[in-house]
Amino acid sequence: xxxxxxxxxxxxxxxxxxxxxxxxxxxxxxxxxxxxxxxxxxxxxxxxxxxxxxxxxxxxxxxxxxxxxxxxxxxxxxxxxxxxxxxxxxxxxxxxxxxxxxxxxxxxxxxxxxxxxxxxxxxxxxxxxxxxxxxxxxxxxxxxxxxxxxxxxxxxxxxxxxxxxxxxxxxxxxxxxxxxxxxxxxxxxxxxxxxxxxxxxxxxxxxxxxxxxxxxxxxxxxxxxxxxxxxxxxxxxxxxxxxxxxxxxxxxxxxxxxxxxxxxxxxxxxxxxxxxxxxxxxxxxxxxxxxxxxxxxxxxxxxxxxxxxxxxxxxxxxxxxxxxxxxxxxxxxxxxxxxxxxxxxxxxxxxxxxxxxxxxxxxxxxxxxx
Amino acid sequence: xxxxxxxxxxxxxxxxxxxxxxxxxxxxxxxxxxxxxxxxxxxxxxxxxxxxxxxxxxxxxxxxxxxxxxxxxxxxxxxxxxxxxxxxxxxxxxxxxxxxxxxxxxxxxxxxxxxxxxxxxxxxxxxxxxxxxxxxxxxxxxxxxxxxxxxxxxxxxxxxxxxxxxxxxxxxxxxxxxxxxxxxxxxxxxxxxxxxxxxxxxxxxxxxxxxxxxxxxxxxxxxxxxxxxxxxxxxxxxxxxxxxxxxxxxxxxxxxxxxxxxxxxxxxxxxxxxxxxxxxxxxxxxxxxxxxxxxxxxxxxxxxxxxxxxxxxxxxxxxxxxxxxxxxxxxxxxxxxxxxxxxxxxxxxxxxxxxxxxxxxxxxxxxxxxxxxxxxxxxxxxxxxxxxxxxxxxxxxxxxxxxxxxxxxxxxxxxxxxxxxxxxxxxxxxxxxxxxxxxxxxxxxxxxxxxxxxxxxxxxxxxxxxxxxxxxxxxxxxxxxxxxxxxxxxxxxxxxxxxxxxxxxxxxxxxxxxxxxxxxxxxxxxxxxxxxxxxxxxxxxxxxxxxxxxxxxxxxxxxxxxxxxxxxxxxxxxxxxxxxxxxxxxxxxxxxxxxxxxxxxxxxxxxxxxxxxxxxxxxxxxxxxxxxx
Numbered sequence: 001x002x003x004x005x006x007x008x009x010x011x012x013x014x015x016x017x018x019x020x021x022x023x024x025x026x027x028x029x030x031x032x033x034x035x036x037x038x039x040x041x042x043x044x045x046x047x048x049x050x051x052x053x054x055x056x057x058x059x060x061x062x063x064x065x066x067x068x069x070x071x072x073x074x075x076x077x078x079x080x081x082x083x084x085x086x087x088x089x090x091x092x093x094x095x096x097x098x099x100x101x102x103x104x105x106x107x108x109x110x111x112x113x114x115x116x117x118x119x120x121x122x123x124x125x126x127x128x129x130x131x132x133x134x135x136x137x138x139x140x141x142x143x144x145x146x147x148x149x150x151x152x153x154x155x156x157x158x159x160x161x162x163x164x165x166x167x168x169x170x171x172x173x174x175x176x177x178x179x180x181x182x183x184x185x186x187x188x189x190x191x192x193x194x195x196x197x198x199x200x201x202x203x204x205x206x207x208x209x210x211x212x213x214x215x216x217x218x219x220x221x222x223x224x225x226x227x228x229x230x231x232x233x234x235x236x237x238x239x240x241x242x243x244x245x246x247x248x249x250x251x252x253x254x255x256x257x258x259x260x261x262x263x264x265x266x267x268x269x270x271x272x273x274x275x276x277x278x279x280x281x282x283x284x285x286x287x288x289x290x291x292x293x294x295x296x297x298x299x300x301x302x303x304x305x306x307x308x309x310x311x312x313x314x315x316x317x318x319x320x321x322x323x324x325x326x327x328x329x330x331x332x333x334x335x336x337x338x339x340x341x342x343x344x345x346x347x348x349x350x351x352x353x354x355x356x357x358x359x360x361x362x363x364x365x366x367x368x369x370x
Numbered sequence: 371x372x373x374x375x376x377x378x379x380x381x382x383x384x385x386x387x388x389x390x391x392x393x394x395x396x397x398x399x400x401x402x403x404x405x406x407x408x409x410x411x412x413x414x415x416x417x418x419x420x421x422x423x424x425x426x427x428x429x430x431x432x433x434x435x436x437x438x439x440x441x442x443x444x445x446x447x448x449x450x451x452x453x454x455x456x457x458x459x460x461x462x463x464x465x466x467x468x469x470x471x472x473x474x475x476x477x478x479x480x481x482x483x484x485x486x487x488x489x490x491x492x493x494x495x496x497x498x499x500x501x502x503x504x505x506x507x508x509x510x511x512x513x514x515x516x517x518x519x520x521x522x523x524x525x526x527x528x529x530x531x532x533x534x535x536x537x538x539x540x541x542x543x544x545x546x547x548x549x550x551x552x553x554x555x556x557x558x559x560x561x562x563x564x565x566x567x568x569x570x571x572x573x574x575x576x577x578x579x580x581x582x583x584x585x586x587x588x589x590x591x592x593x594x595x596x597x598x599x600x601x602x603x604x605x606x607x608x609x610x611x612x613x614x615x616x617x618x619x620x621x622x623x624x625x626x627x628x629x630x631x632x633x634x635x636x637x638x639x640x641x642x643x644x645x646x647x648x649x650x651x652x653x654x655x656x657x658x659x660x661x662x663x664x665x666x667x668x669x670x671x672x673x674x675x676x677x678x679x680x681x682x683x684x685x686x687x688x689x690x691x692x693x694x695x696x697x698x699x700x701x702x703x704x705x706x707x708x709x710x711x712x713x714x715x716x717x718x719x720x721x722x723x724x725x726x727x728x729x730x731x732x733x734x735x736x737x738x739x740x741x742x743x744x745x746x747x748x749x750x751x752x753x754x755x756x757x758x759x760x761x762x763x764x765x766x767x768x769x770x771x772x773x774x775x776x777x778x779x780x781x782x783x784x785x786x787x788x789x790x791x792x793x794x795x796x797x798x799x800x801x802x803x804x805x806x807x808x809x810x811x812x813x814x815x816x817x818x819x820x821x822x823x824x825x826x827x828x829x830x831x832x833x834x835x836x837x838x839x840x841x842x843x844x845x846x847x848x849x850x851x852x853x854x855x856x857x858x859x860x861x862x863x864x865x866x867x868x869x870x871x872x873x874x875x876x877x878x879x880x881x882x883x884x885x886x887x888x889x890x891x892x893x894x895x896x897x898x899x900x901x902x903x904x905x906x907x908x909x910x911x912x913x914x915x916x917x918x919x920x921x922x923x924x925x926x927x928x929x930x931x932x933x934x935x936x937x938x939x940x941x942x943x944x945x946x947x948x949x950x951x952x953x954x955x956x957x958x959x960x961x962x963x964x965x966x967x968x969x970x971x972x973x974x975x976x977x978x979x980x981x982x983x984x985x986x987x988x989x990x991x992x993x994x995x996x997x998x999x
Binding site: 278285 | 384390410425
């Protein structure tokens with residue numbers, strides 16, 4: 001095993017795939033925000049490239065340091081990220097109607113992004129330390145569930161429904177793999193069914209009016225064709241009008257003429273679909289499929305349960321982002337405002353996503369080491 | 371380790387779960403991909419159309435109206451560039467601030483601007499709303515300079531209607547204005563879009579369909595904010611046809627000057643075909659005020675002015691024809707063979723009829739009067755005597771033959787008919803019998819008789835033109851702007867009046883005498899250059915009777931009439947002059963008619979200058995006596 005190369009052919013292919021996805025993202029951002037924005041400002045695509053560089057540094061860090069070493073600090077990491085999250089409502093910066101950011105000097109970030117890493121480690125460590133043979137029982141479920149519950153409520157309060165749902169995906173993915181005890185599965189589903197109205201009520205009451213409206217609009221976009229429904233309608237028009245081969249680079253009228261909202265962030269997929277058509281969409285899907293395939297391979301080949309669970313959580317998270325974002329632009333998911341991983345403009349998401357991918361590589365590589 | 375990825379035994383169970391996990395994720399990807407296929411490939415054409423509708427907006431571009439020329443090709447109405455101010459509501463965030471800023475530049479209060487917006491806004495917030503027309507260069511410069519502080523404020527260079535000579539022939543040329551809501555519902559304007567400038571009065575209105583042109587279309591690409599990016603496709607507007615009027619600018623100008631500030635009318639016709647050579651109605655207005663988007667204040671001022679400057683008195687004003695009517699009654703007398711031209715009556719200055727005394731204008735009478743003298747000296751008694759015998763219904767019959775008492779059918783809107791009374795009419799409207807005394811008033815063109823000045827112009831033109839009556843017409847031809855193709859207006863057919871040549875000859879001779887003979891009432895129309903025939907008239911204003919002769923207030927003073935034609939042997943022009951409250955027709959109206967005739971017949975402009983002097987001659991008392999018509 002020592003004579004095996006550290007990186008397999010598949011790992012090298014991953015780098016190519018990631019490079020292509022990132023390139024698609026930068027090109028798409030460039031196509032809607034242009035080379036220069038204003039004299040004083042750096043163009044968005046250049047900013048994105050610098051974030052990608054930062055992301056790769058994090059990738060290397062996360063790939064380099066043994067994940068088992070990191071897991072030793074799982075609970076402290078979780079505690080710190082949770083602490084930062086608690087700071088948000090106290091000293092956080094408000095943007096676009098939600099208080100999500102913390103500022104350190106000129107640099108601002110979303111603790112809700114970091115808390116995903118914390119939760120990922122905390123849950124993976126908890127489950128691997130206390131592996132419940134034959135599935136979770138009630139006690140384990142409540143303990144592990146409490147890991148999720150605190151950040152979930154805090155993020156929901158910000159309010160950030162998308163991120164709140166995404167942190168729960170980490171929990172749900174791991175839960176799916178570990179499973180519940182069969183008898184307990186029946187009981188817990190019954191209890192969940194009974195509790196769901198109350199939980200639903202809790203979630204609903206914590207939603208802002210605009211979030212509720214988004215959900216209504218998702219059900220019937222034509223009801224509000226100038227507000228939230230406008231975004232869905234324009235996105236569907238953009239994607240649909242792209243046709244099989246697209247309108248061509250910089251030729252998308254929906255995105256170039258600004259009919260499409262949030263072009264470089266949440267609706268970047270629509271920009272891409274309009275310019276490159278179904279062929280472009282297919283290419284992006286294949287690239288993401290390869291990433292997931294590689295990640296599942298990591299999960300299966302992981303040296304220990306900790307690695308497997310970390311990998312599963314990461315896969316669940318990245319897939320969730322992809323699915324919800326693309327589903328939203330296609331009009332099959334509500335507008336919850338999650339980015340398209342590795343493609344949408346935005347530093348926090350880019351760094352966390354690349355960091356998590358680095359962690360996957362870490363897991364993959366460690367299985368060959370002592 | 372090969373083939374065994376899970377060191378721990380329990381991970382075998384995990385392995386299958388992870389594969390299931392993977393299957394679910396792949397299923398999710400496939401679902402999304404199917405959805406993308408559905409939108410992009412199955413319904414791609416549909417969404418492509420939606421995206422085209424999104425980006426393309428069709429804007430109508432207004433067509434310049436055709437120009438208006440006189441019969442010799444002199445330009446009467448033109449188009450000139452005008453800068454108009456528009457607001458696009460969708461682009462204005464802080465309306466109060468923008469309006470406040472704007473109001474300082476364009477001299478409109480924010481309230482006025484708001485009112486304009488409310489009046490003119492349509493559903494579409496991107497549709498520009500016209501706020502002010504014809505901005506001064508100063509205003510344009512200031513708005514352009516403040517562009518960034520005035521979002522949503524747009525200046526468009528458009529065409530404005532320009533009546534080259536201002537108020538000249540204002541009533542005839544008319545004015546333009548934005549189509550009204552009521553007009554939009556009419557069949558005539560079925561093809562006209564709201565906001566279009568159409569003719570609202572005069573020739574502009576009568577020949578709007580020729581002048582209007584066809585609006586163009588611009589397909590423009592807009593962004594999500596409605597800002598124009600580029601023109602994708604453009605159909606240019608087609609300018610309306612130029613039209614040529616029968617009007618003779620030289621004659622019109624002479625008539626305008628002759629009438630001066632007096633309220634009144636001058637109409638000149640070509641006896642040969644009814645061509646309107648001049649049509650003046652005073653007081654007038656400046657059509658350019660209207661085309662520049664008249665302010666409601668100025669408009670109200672024009673409407674409420676008691677001198678009614680917006681009324682075309684030539685076709686809309688109803689006046690008793692006074693002694694002009696004697697032409698018709700004379701024809702009736704001769705044609706009914708009640709008397710011959712040679713039969714005389716003795717005029718003692720009045721006629722007693724029933725309890726009433728009907729007076730001649732000449733207190734001591736005209737003496738022995740035959741038909742010739744009755745017209746030359748405008749003897750009232752002659753017409754009291756014979757008119758009574760001819761009877762009101764015969765007078766009405768001959769009035770109808772000469773087309774009096776009904777619209778002439780000139781190509782202008784709002785023409786009135788006037789009234790020629792009959793026994794039947796009296797019974798119908800007053801439920802009273804006709805009193806014979808009333809016939810005496812009718813015989814000298816008073817009483818119930820009213821006509822428009824244009825009717826009298828057409829009458830004298832028919833007398834001049836061998837008894838053929840023509841509908842007065844304004845349009846001679848139109849010219850397509852792009853092909854230069856000329857379309858001639860249909861010629862007037864003419865109505866041969868069923869009156870014998872002999873009768874007409876007798877009347878014409880008498881009318882010549884009115885001007886040429888020593889005791890003629892129309893001597894002031896005498897010309898050194900050519901022979902003029904005419905008839906004076908002095909119409910009593912209703913209500914005058916209550917005042918003593920010398921104390922008649924100005925607005926109840928008699929209307930002065932004069933109808934004329936010249937030259938006698940081959941008439942080229944027929945004129946009617948009405949000077950409201952002008953007093954005696956012979957003194958006031960006749961010289962004005964002469965100036966118009968001279969302008970029309972003079973080979974050069976010298977005659978115009980010569981006629982200038984005529985009016986300035988002091989009028990002696992004796993002349994005044996004789997001038998009375």
